[in-house]
Amino acid sequence: MDMKQHDTPLLDALIRHVETHDSYFHVPGHKQGRFFDKGGRPYFEEILKLDLTEVGELDDLHEPTGVILEAQRLAAHAFGATQTWFLVGGSTVGNLALVKTVCAPGDGIVVQRNSHKSVFNGCVLAGARPVYLQPARDAATGVYAGVSAEQLRGTLKRHPNVKAVFLTNPNYYGMAQPVDELAAVCERFGVPLIVDEAHGAHFSVHPQLPRSAIVSGATAVVQSAHKMLPAMTMTAMVHAHGTSAFREKLQVALTQLQSSSPSYPLLASLDLARKYYATQARCDVEKSLPVVKWLRDEINGRGEWKALSPDDPYKLILQRPGWSGYEIAAGLRSEGVPLELSDSANGLAVLPLGLGVRECDVLLQAVDRWSDKARVPKGSTWDVPPLDLPDVSVDLPLSQVVQQDGEWCPLEHAAGRIAKRAVLPYPPGIPVVLPGETFSRRVVEYIQFLLSYGARFQGVKVTPSNTYVEVVK
Template sequence: MKKGRERRLQSGDAFWERQRCAPLYQALIQHAERRPHPFHVPGHKMGRSFDQEAKQQYLPLLPLDLTEISGLDDLHQPEGVIAEAQALAAEAYGAEETRFLVGGTTAGNIALILAVCRPGEKIVIQRNCHKSVYHGIILARAKPIYVVPAVDPATGVAAGLRREDVERTLQEHPDAKAVFLTNPTYYGMGIDLRRMAAVVHRFGIPLLVDEAHGSHFGFHPELPDSAMGSGADASVQSTHKMGTAMTMCSMLHLRGERINRSRLYQALGMIQSSSPSYPLLASLDLARRHMLIEGAKELDRVLPLLKRLRERLASLAWLALPQLTENGVYTTLDPLKLMLDLRTEALTGYQLQQILEQYAIFPELTSSQHVLLAASTGTSPEDVERVWQVLESIDLPPSSGGYRIRQTGGVLSSWFLREQVMAMHEALDADRFPIPLEESEGRIAGEMVIPYPPGIPLLVPGERIDQQALQWLLALKRQKIRFHGVHDPSLTTIQIVT
């Protein structure tokens, strides 16, 4: 199968003529231009009744905030302009079929798991996957078979899965119904998906990919190829993250016959709103057109800026960025992601975030040793120059104890190896009560503990809280990390199973 970008380069004039259209957006504009009399929801009636203070800001969008009326199709039974927009997206992204999502990649991940798993069935998943994958498993009452990710020794962060680990797991669990992995990671690290797909398909099951941070993949020669271009059966992309759609807009792409699409569409209909936002849907239509028609030129401008920034940052001894190496644990690296890896004891990631925000630079993600900057086609030369000016101006004291080269590997990797005492859904259905976090060692977790961002659970319901897990949770609590999934956001207490 040809890569997506090669396929598009070889496309004729008819392809580009089709892709310059935005049928859903254009239908909304045409309807608004009729100056209709709206006796339907929503109640603001195309902006005629709206908060006066905010009306000036919202008014350009409100005439497009419509519903399933004649000529505007229905997301859950697309036969008109939504069907046309999704078909154009499938063509652009190299899929056989594409579905628009207004519940984010979360909705797509959950729906895929509900489509491939029935209660009690196994699914192989990457242990550092997003919380939505765990939520899908809980709803499906499926049995997760974890594969621990490789850890990058240079930065200490979990990267992707090894093919040999997945193959061994499938040999041990031949009744698994699918493999679900994340590619790329939040930090932009990726694996060779083409080879991974070949391994998974030898067992006759689908490869499902959470590609939330890869909606731009395959649209420029300097970017990795997409999951669809690499043989995956399904991928879910957050078109709002690295693309230009509005927040919570994603796409689900499909290829092949290994996924029961009827079950998938049924699941999407159950977990997504029956009244989806038309401005959000139209932004997906426009984001697809923008990436094809304008995105490549914008990437031609942005990528050299980021390359130059990396070269300049290499002169700062207290800072490092991930580098592709021949024997590394990841084989692709998104050039739009800048993971600042701190190599000094004089500054934490949280302190660096505070410095950056003093100069109106707002990072995507921060941890004790890392700060992640996410660029895009919308990143300007002024943005990049400002980052360099601020980082270059930081003067670390020579008495800081020197620069550190982090020794990692077993510690972070073993974090993912908790004893699963009972199924997640059973733990959530059981009687639970809170106890002080300090007293929780040896108890069974009754809730999901999720540092956010990035939204990867460090502890899931039904796992035993061992000494290492407790120490990690206490350390995160001291750092005042935000948590999702817990009843006590301060993590002073934690829910356990009785």
């Protein structure tokens, strides 16, 4: 291992600066916490000391030449990229910037239909025309997973002028795709492969984890460091190969889309997350993999429960026949253990890479307590199959929908109307209806069904008297 991977140049510069300067005369207004709300200060004070701006040797995220550049270079080396950028707007901003980098207004781009909303929003901002790739559904969970190389080849043959392919690997539930095969197809057709790897920042760190997209031949990859590595919320990285012209365009797009006052505590936590990935994560995974297996076996040994981990062992999918995923999540939450997300069939626990028996006990005890209390499933009507995402879906191009006026329409009258706003269960944030798609009767029923099971939605307005979605006027 490169011994420099133990260094944290950005954090060190921040600490040096704090120790040698008074920060009364520049932003932020809390002046390292001295003028912060007294009630909040005990919780914030250590972080507020580091909450500085681009002064002295602290460099500039948008044109880095010093410690930020050094920290990003260490990350590029650790993750196997030609160049890496630190992001303070999550994978969201990485996805927006990448679509903008590869597409000019009117350009086509192949997009997996179960992408995160930020990919579709990127298409709206760039004026791009998405061509959808329908993912296969995983039989054991009913969840949409990946696409095949053959499918991608067929789509690229039918749409030879697209500018890029944008895939998601893995999905929220840890189901991975054969990125090397998909990258080979893209290479043959001469288009860049962009991968949203928001949930796979830990990939490739151990041979028993899936290989990361950037080492599998993708041109550029977004990873939410905050999801699977020990980094603060909103932190992410983009790793890229590609030409220097491509990387310069990406730099410009990131500068346009990110704050001109990026948070130094967030950036420094990326420096630490990279150090963790490069120096400690492999050892943690080596130690915790048997614990993960033990946890899965324990849950599966409880008869009525099922615990699955399709590709990424650190995503634990929980099922209990007769109970919806929403009920599983609500049940465990009532025992003090919130899960990451739930859907109609599954609850999802995201495990730490350093999982130990103590954390396992917390989950197992909650499972046992709730199982004792909730013995008889209420979900006798649990027979609505998962929704098929629409095949040929865009009735109005995304970029045109934003120009149209919208109106809120009662959900029960929405069938046949064109969506003005995406409707998405959140999390995971994958739209069941995109702007420009027509609400079908089936989609309306599906949304009503999920709402009745307690799903949280974005793009749905629920009032005491009715439920509305926004449609084109």
